[in-house]
Amino acid sequence: MSAAPAPSPDAGAGRGALLPRRPGRTSHAPSGDGLAAAAMILPAAILFGLFYVWPFASGFWLSLHSWDGFSPPVFIGMANYVRLASDRIFLGALENNIIFVIAILILKNVLGLGLALLLNRAMVGRSFFRAAAFVPVTMSFVAVGLLWSWIYNPVFGLLNAGLDLFGLGFLKHSWLGDANTALYAIIAVDVWKWLGFHGVIYLAGLQTIPAELYESATMDGAGRFRRFWHVTLPLIMPIVFINSILGLSGAFVRNFDIVYVLTKGGPNHATEVALTYMMTKAFQDGAMSYAAAMGYVLFMIVGLACVGLLALMRRQRLAL
Amino acid sequence: MSNVLAPSQTPARRSLEARFGDTLAALGWRGLAELGLVYLALFVVLVQTIYPLFWVLSGSLKTKQEVITNVWGPPSGLAVSNYAEAWRMAGMGARILNSVGITMAALVILVLAATPCAYAIARLKFRGRIAVTAAIVAAMLVPPQVMAIPLFLVARDLGLINNRLGIAIIYAATSLPLSVFILRSFFMTLPADLEDAARVDGASRLAILVHIMLPLIRPGVALVLIFGFIEIWNDFFLAFLLLRKPELQTIPLGLVSFFQQYDSLWNLYFAALMITTLPVIVVFLLMQRQFIAGLTAGAVKG
Numbered sequence: 001m002s003a004a005p006a007p008s009p010d011a012g013a014g015r016g017a018l019l020p021r022r023p024g025r026t027s028h029a030p031s032g033d034g035l036a037a038a039a040m041i042l043p044a045a046i047l048f049g050l051f052y053v054w055p056f057a058s059g060f061w062l063s064l065h066s067w068d069g070f071s072p073p074v075f076i077g078m079a080n081y082v083r084l085a086s087d088r089i090f091l092g093a094l095e096n097n098i099i100f101v102i103a104i105l106i107l108k109n110v111l112g113l114g115l116a117l118l119l120n121r122a123m124v125g126r127s128f129f130r131a132a133a134f135v136p137v138t139m140s141f142v143a144v145g146l147l148w149s150w151i152y153n154p155v156f157g158l159l160n161a162g163l164d165l166f167g168l169g170f171l172k173h174s175w176l177g178d179a180n181t182a183l184y185a186i187i188a189v190d191v192w193k194w195l196g197f198h199g200v201i202y203l204a205g206l207q208t209i210p211a212e213l214y215e216s217a218t219m220d221g222a223g224r225f226r227r228f229w230h231v232t233l234p235l236i237m238p239i240v241f242i243n244s245i246l247g248l249s250g251a252f253v254r255n256f257d258i259v260y261v262l263t264k265g266g267p268n269h270a271t272e273v274a275l276t277y278m279m280t281k282a283f284q285d286g287a288m289s290y291a292a293a294m295g296y297v298l299f300m301i302v303g304l305a306c307v308g309l310l311a312l313m314r315r316q317r318l319a320l
Numbered sequence: 321m322s323n324v325l326a327p328s329q330t331p332a333r334r335s336l337e338a339r340f341g342d343t344l345a346a347l348g349w350r351g352l353a354e355l356g357l358v359y360l361a362l363f364v365v366l367v368q369t370i371y372p373l374f375w376v377l378s379g380s381l382k383t384k385q386e387v388i389t390n391v392w393g394p395p396s397g398l399a400v401s402n403y404a405e406a407w408r409m410a411g412m413g414a415r416i417l418n419s420v421g422i423t424m425a426a427l428v429i430l431v432l433a434a435t436p437c438a439y440a441i442a443r444l445k446f447r448g449r450i451a452v453t454a455a456i457v458a459a460m461l462v463p464p465q466v467m468a469i470p471l472f473l474v475a476r477d478l479g480l481i482n483n484r485l486g487i488a489i490i491y492a493a494t495s496l497p498l499s500v501f502i503l504r505s506f507f508m509t510l511p512a513d514l515e516d517a518a519r520v521d522g523a524s525r526l527a528i529l530v531h532i533m534l535p536l537i538r539p540g541v542a543l544v545l546i547f548g549f550i551e552i553w554n555d556f557f558l559a560f561l562l563l564r565k566p567e568l569q570t571i572p573l574g575l576v577s578f579f580q581q582y583d584s585l586w587n588l589y590f591a592a593l594m595i596t597t598l599p600v601i602v603v604f605l606l607m608q609r610q611f612i613a614g615l616t617a618g619a620v621k622g
Contacts, residue, residue, distance in 0.1 A: 033444035036525040040436035040444070041452060044496060047433055050478070051471065051493035052459050059470025115365060121358045129362045131608045132369055138604045140554030142572035143597045146579055146589060147372055150379075158375060161391045196369070200612055253463040257556040261576060275465055275557075282469050292469040299466040306461055 063293035068286045080293035090294065093265075093272040094301075096183055100273065101251040103184070107191045108247045109240060112198030119199065120206045130203065133196035141193070145261030148189045152176050152262075176263050179270035186262055186271055190255065198243050205239035206232065241313040245306055252302045274298050373597075380406075380590035387586045399587065406591035409582070414567060415574035416596075418484065422570060423552045425488035430495050430548050431541060438503030439529050443515065453504075459497035465557060472561050480562070487562045491552045499544040506540030507533065543614040553600070571596045 063080055065073035084090050119130055136144060151158040154174040163171050175185040209232065217227045256275040259265060265272035265280070274294060282291035379387055380402055381395040390396070407413065440446070441453050464471060471490070472481075480486025510533060518528050534541075556572040563569055569577065578592060604611060 033440075033525065034446045037440040037444045037446040037449070040440040040525070040529075043433040044437035044500060047429075047489070047493040047496055048455070048459065050474065051464075051490055052462065052467075052497075055467045055470035055474045056462065058474065059467050062470060062473070118358055118361050118365070121355070122362060123355075127609070129366060130612065131605060132366050134608070134612065135369060135373070135601055135604070138550060138600050139597055140556065140572050142554075142556050142575050143593055146575060146593060147376060150376075150586065150589075151372060156388045156391050158372070158391065165392075192368070197615075200615065249463060253465040256465065257572075260556070260560075275468075278468065279561075282472075288469055288473070295466040295469055299462060302463065302466070303461050 059292045060296060062289045063296055065289045067289040069288045070286075073289065080290050081297070083290070084293055084297060089269055089272060090274070090277055092269055093274045093277045094297075096271065097252055097255075097273050099183060100187060100190075100255065101248055103187045104190060104247045104251045105244055107187075108194060108198045109243055111191065111195055112243060113202050113236075113240075115195060115199035116202030116206055119203050130196075130200060133199055135196065136193045137197045139193070141257035142261055144189060144193045145258050148185075148192075149176070149262055152185055177267060179267050182263055182267065182271045186255075186259060189262065190251075190258055193258075194247075194250070198247075201243060202236065202239055205236040209235050238313065241309060245309055248305055248309065249302055252298060252305075373601075376590045376593055376597075379587060380594045382587050382590075384585065384587050387590075402587050402591040403595065406578075406588040407595065409585075409588065410574055410578040410592045411566075412574070412592065412595055415569055415571045418568060419553060419570040422484050422488045422491070423549060425485060426491035426495070426552050427545055427548050429489060429492035430499055431544065433492060434496055434499040434503055434544065435534070435541070436526075436529060438500045439507055439533060441500070442504045442507035443510075443512075443533075444525065456497050456500050456504075460501060464494040468557070468561055475562055482563060482565045482568055484563075484568060487558065490558065490562065491548075491555070494558070495544075495548045495551060499548065502544055502547075503537065503540050506537040510536055539614060542610065546611055546614060 062073070064075060064077055066076045066079070067073035115133060119126055119133075122129060139147075152175040154160060154172075154177065157175075159175065160172045163169055173181060176182050213231050213235075214227055217231050222230065253275065255273055256279065259271055259273055259276050260279075263271045265276040269277075275298070278291045278294040278298075281287045281294070378394045381398050381400065382390065383397075383399050386396060437452075441449055441456070475481050475486060475490060478486070480490065514532060514536075515528055518532055523531075554572060555570075556576070559570050559573050563573065566577070575592060575596060579589060582588070
């Protein structure tokens with residue numbers, strides 16, 4: 001907050017204090033802003049150059065070498081990438097990422113839209129329910145992960161105790177300890193954390209749909225389902241895409257925290273995702289350049305998927 | 321942002337309310353039953369979100385034994401000493417100070433760097449404007465996580481490992497593309513005559529930005545600060561990568577190492593979780609209207 005200067009109602013005083021740069025010239029001179037623009041972009045450009053361009057470029061150079069972090073790097077061309085293509089743990093991790101993505105795209109969109117439709121019908125207490133659903137979004141993945149590691153605890157966790165309570169004791173389970181359920185248990189936590197976020201965005205989308213459209217659809221004899229299918233869904237397609245892009249990149253590159261806190265990729269790599277494997281390789285096995293190559297594979301996948309979705313979105317918009 | 325949404329929203333809401341009355345009159349029991357179902361479903365959502373938090377709260381006030389014997393219910397006594405003990409054992413004080421200092425420094429750097437850049441690409445005419453804008457958009461497709469390894473090496477070369485100001489600068493950099501993009505869209509909504517008038521009066525570009533434009537895009541700056549705050553305050557990944565000394569750790573790192581260090585002190589974990597989570601939730605609940613309005617305006621505007 002401190003960075004935003006207070007508004008100055010007497011801008012005249014400030015303006016008087018600063019001498020005009022080029023008297024007599026106005027913004028109609030196209031090249032006149034070059035210097036001012038360069039000065040204004042400079043701070044951002046320094047940050048961007050140091051922490052985006054440099055790592056991005058040097059990381060690619062690094063991925064073409066063999067390097068343990070200490071001894072001099074040896075150029076090996078594409079060997080790291082070739083090795084990745086037959087690294088069964090890495091391929092397993094990517095498979096887990098893909099399961100993660102598919103499950104999350106379906107669950108977050110369907111449940112998020114469902115929540116938004118419910119909220120949209122609530123005439124009293126809408127903002128109360130909306131705020132309650134949004135609370136997990138404000139929590140850190142670490143807090144959410146620790147909370148759920150207790151819920152899933154096989155001895156006294158809430159989930160198993162709940163199954164007992166409803167007479168479903170035979171379903172009791174070591175949710176995170178069993179390789180068959182661990183990944184889905186983590187996905188459920190991710191959906192729990194983000195449901196309110198996607199619901200709120202869908203709700204905002206629903207509220208931009210003019211009520212007259214529903215009224216005229218009703219007058220044309222459209223039932224509830226057809227109104228949803230022909231009015232609501234086409235009009236919120238852009239929101240579906242926004243939610244999908246957010247969910248997609250989240251499932252590929254933002255799930256380190258939750259996986260690390262809940263299972264660290266175990267048991268026996270059952271919940272390993274690309275990011276956890278990358279960090280293990282880099283900082284436990286010292287395979288810096290091999291880990292860097294994983295980052296680029298991940299970047300290519302996420303980048304292509306996002307570009308594909310954006311292209312699809314553009315085409316859909318034209319069709320609408 | 322509320323004034324962006326308001327014009328389209330108000331008539332819709334009013335007619336909804338009017339229709340609510342009509343619905344009650346026309347549909348009678350059927351409408352009521354339906355509304356009852358909606359609220360029942362919302363209540364289920366409420367319970368699944370809030371009950372786990374209530375569970376942590378009551379767990380934080382139980383004794384170590386009671387956490388295991390009394391899973392569901394409220395605590396039998398109030399073991400408030402859990403909080404003092406968790407605070408001491410997890411080194412909360414130092415972690416909170418680290419988190420506050422790092423987050424504030426990062427947000428200041430972020431706003432100081434992002435605002436003029438966004439203004440320049442939104443309003444100034446210069447060669448390379450499209451290239452700069454394209455670089456910002458492209459950077460949004462490169463999540464910092466995928467370049468974690470080279471980022472670590474760059475930070476090491478610059479002496480920014482185990483350095484609180486260092487990680488603040490890196491946080492500012494990783495939040496930069498999205499922030500510039502958000503601020504740019506806010507600057508572009510402002511009318512051009514505003515600037516032209518000031519330019520005729522002889523004001524410099526910087527004076528126009530600071531005195532005329534900035535007050536008008538305060539909702540945009542607030543949005544950037546909100547996004548940045550949640551992202552940086554809650555971050556585990558970059559802190560895990562760049563802060564390796566225990567005394568420099570932020571809250572998320574501290575929680576994880578506390579959790580890993582002491583096995584089965586469940587009541588203390590609950591207390592530590594409460595200490596770190598509750599303030600953020602309270603702040604959110606206090607300003608949730610601005611928060612959600614800003615978030616949704618940003619997303620719906622695309």
